[in-house]
Structure formats: C-alpha cells, structure tokens
Amino acid sequence: MADSVSSNGASLGFDVHTLSHLNQLTHLQSQLNRKSVSPLSDPSSVFFLHPSENPGISIISVKLDTKNYNEWSRAMLIALKSKNKLGFVDGTLPKCSVDDPNFSAWDKCNTFVVAWILQSLSNEISRSVIWNDIAVDIWNDLRHRYYQGDIFKVAELEENLFSLKQGDSSITAYFTKLKAIWEEIENFKSILLCVACESMCVCGLEKLRIQKKETYTVRFLRGLNEQYHNVRSQVMLAKPLPDVNEVFFCSHNKRDI
Numbered sequence: 001m002a003d004s005v006s007s008n009g010a011s012l013g014f015d016v017h018t019l020s021h022l023n024q025l026t027h028l029q030s031q032l033n034r035k036s037v038s039p040l041s042d043p044s045s046v047f048f049l050h051p052s053e054n055p056g057i058s059i060i061s062v063k064l065d066t067k068n069y070n071e072w073s074r075a076m077l078i079a080l081k082s083k084n085k086l087g088f089v090d091g092t093l094p095k096c097s098v099d100d101p102n103f104s105a106w107d108k109c110n111t112f113v114v115a116w117i118l119q120s121l122s123n124e125i126s127r128s129v130i131w132n133d134i135a136v137d138i139w140n141d142l143r144h145r146y147y148q149g150d151i152f153k154v155a156e157l158e159e160n161l162f163s164l165k166q167g168d169s170s171i172t173a174y175f176t177k178l179k180a181i182w183e184e185i186e187n188f189k190s191i192l193l194c195v196a197c198e199s200m201c202v203c204g205l206e207k208l209r210i211q212k213k214e215t216y217t218v219r220f221l222r223g224l225n226e227q228y229h230n231v232r233s234q235v236m237l238a239k240p241l242p243d244v245n246e247v248f249f250c251s252h253n254k255r256d257i
C-alpha cells in the first residue's frame, strides 16, 4: 500500500506527506459537503420534505369523529407512511434536543405532521387538541380517547351478524355479506394462536376457535331461506359441525353434506 501511494505521489510530483495531507483535506471537504445538505432536502433522510408538501391541506379524505377512530387511524398511518413520517407518531423519532444538529429539521417535520393531523379532525376534536404541538402526544391522546369506540363497533357488527337473513339475496350474495361482517369482527377480536401447544391444544384456545367456527356455520344456516330447510336440518345433526365454507358449497349446489 505504502509503495503504491509513494509511486502515485512520485508520478504526480508530490511526496508522501503532501499526498496524505491532500487525502485528509478531501475527506474533510466531503464531510463538510455532507453537513451542508439539510436533512430536509436529502431524500435519504427521515426528515426529508418534498418541496410539494403542504401543511395546509388534508392528506386523507376521512375526518375523525367519535365513532370512526379505526378507519381514520388506518388512513392516517398509510398517508404518513407514504411520506416516510410514521416515526413522528409511533414514537421512534422523539423530539430532538435544541442543540442537536437535526433539531430544526425535526421541528419542521413535526409541525407538518401536527398540521396534517389537525386538518383531519372534526372541528370539535380539533379544538380539544389545539394546545398540543407534539405530533406523537396528539396521536396518543386521540388513541386514548377514541380507540374505545371499537368496542361499540364490534357490538354493532355482532348485531348485524345475528340479524342478517338471506331474504331476497342469492345464496352467494348472502354468504358474501356474512363473510364481510365476520372478517371485520376478526380484525377487532381474533382468537390468538396457541403459544406453547404442540400437536394437541391444552391451553383452551383451540376450543374457542372451534366454537367460533361453529357459530359462523350456525349463523349462516339460521339466515337461509326456507327452501334450504333440508340442508339446514341435515347439517345441524352433524357432529362436529362442518366448516361454513363447506356448508355454503353444499347448499349452493343443494347437495347432501
């Protein structure tokens, strides 16, 4: 290595020490260049803000009210993720201290995120958080206050599930509606997978999963029109109850189980 430096230096007319100084200077210059680029305009930085970003416009179409927290937070998380700003609400980019070189970049991004959140709140909710200027604090406050709304959402979905009947719908349309409701319920309260059970469940969760599947099969059968009376009677006698997808398939084809 020393040989090659010495020969390169010699060929350019520099001695080894001059060359070493030049290398140091080049290194320092590149460091200075890097520091002179603001993270706000560096696309690889978490603080990058595209020149087209505007804190005065809504970034999602839904406004948070007291009943739609889940829908609102999902839309907001997707929008913030697309702008690489999730860290300002999930706690991974906490406030920089004022002597941190990134402080002004952090402060500007935080202000944008706060403005985007405020734009997406109903007037009443917006007034209740306006005193707060840290995005993650507003985010946690809203979650704390409105996430409970999901309990009511689940109750509403369960009411829909238990009152849905086939009526004028085709069996396929009826089955599709039911599936949409219970998939939404699953999003809110799915039964966990066993942690330590091996070939046989000993913790009791498998029993809960089976009960839930049976509930879906029974719901489907109970809502079917009278023309499916025979299928219903047959299935109700089966032990264990077949999976709802299988029952739908057989009912649809009016085949025996």
Ligand SMILES: [Zn+2]
Residues within 6 Å of the ligand: 194, 195, 197, 200, 201, 202, 203, 204, 205, 206
């Ligand atoms: Zn188990």
